[in-house]
Amino acid sequence: MNGSIRVGNLFGIPFYINVSWFIVLALMTLSYGGSLAAQFPQLGLGLPFLLGLIAALLLFASVLAHELGHSVVAIKQGINVKSISLFLFGGLASLDQEAKTPAGAFWIAIAGPLVSLFLFVGLTLMGSYLPLAAPLTALINLLAYVNLALAIFNLIPGLPLDGGNILKALIWKITGNQFKGIVFASRVGQGFGWLAILLGFLPLFAGGSINFWTILIGWFLLSNAGILAKDATLRNQLSQFTAEDALADNNSIVPQEISLRTFVNDYIIGKTATRQFLVTNEAGELVGQISGDDLKTIPTSQWPLIQVQTVMQPVEFSTTVDAKQPLLDVVTVLEQQQLNELPVVRNGVLVGLIEKASIRRLLEQRLQANPA
Ligand SMILES: [Zn+2]
Known part of the structure; x- marks a missing residue:
């Protein structure tokens, strides 16, 4: 703090x-x-x-x-x-x-x-x-x-107070969903926050002066409960998906044996973001990474003659994610290791990249599909 x-x-x-x-x-x-x-x-x-x-x-x-x-x-x-x-x-x-x-x-x-x-x-x-x-x-x-x-x-039965945590546990027990418990108890906490603020201002209408301390406590409850509710709502959404649901588009995987010419034609020209591409061998395993920048020192005339595997760089990722891993766990890993993306693997075969942006897109699509 x-x-x-x-x-x-x-x-x-x-x-x-x-x-x-x-x-x-x-x-x-x-x-x-x-x-x-x-x-x-x-x-x-x-x-x-x-x-x-x-x-x-x-x-x-x-x-x-x-x-x-x-x-x-x-x-x-x-x-x-x-x-x-x-x-x-x-x-x-x-x-x-x-x-x-x-x-x-x-x-x-x-x-x-x-x-x-x-x-x-x-x-x-x-x-x-x-x-x-x-x-x-x-x-x-x-x-x-x-x-x-x-x-x-x-x-007092509203988060972030202990009574709110007791209420959360109760709703969690009934619904089997921890996040629903947090959201519910946070909303009650926000209610108590507003109530305290109201009570703090009430003396004003009776000719008295405001109760600053009560208002401050109300504001404390309101803002903290709001943060908890938002966080739990997000985590509840994430908990319904696995890693493969949030894959970035599959164009991020490049076979090692294609030429640099093909790589540039098929993967870079006309595509929006320049970023890292993951390189796989015939078995589909992750063997390296390459970006448009890696080609800058190589004359264009050489591109049809050189394979991606000659130019690719060693992989920087120390962690991979299993396709069936809960998305919530993936987000935790991204946050803890301060990463923007992680490779996703199914049975040892690379299936794509998961990015913070692709997770955000998934949640936005879902919100549009069924607005809360
Ligand atoms: Zn306590």
């Missing part, structure tokens, strides 16, 4: 703090310290703000415990936790992949709120039964309340 500082590891998970967090820390220290100073004048001036700072730090420890709850359950399912970050709106445990089953997703999602509820109960009992000085009891009760609020807020 932008503006985040790595502060170390927590149980082997990289731990980041966003700069916005320090602003919140300072504001909380001042506001809680100020209220303690007013409530307990006997504490003097410095002590309330020290307690305020401790309260603010414990509050973030509560957020951290919540995120660790998600993380521990994810790790138990064999999912790697990339990082835990604290930022303006709380915390985020970033997983490197989604749960494999709806039940798995459910348990990861609910683990955080369960930790918060557990802390709420524990702190409430401490506040009620431990014989502590009044300011300390006030601090413990505040923390108990914060953990309860954390659990309830996160259980």
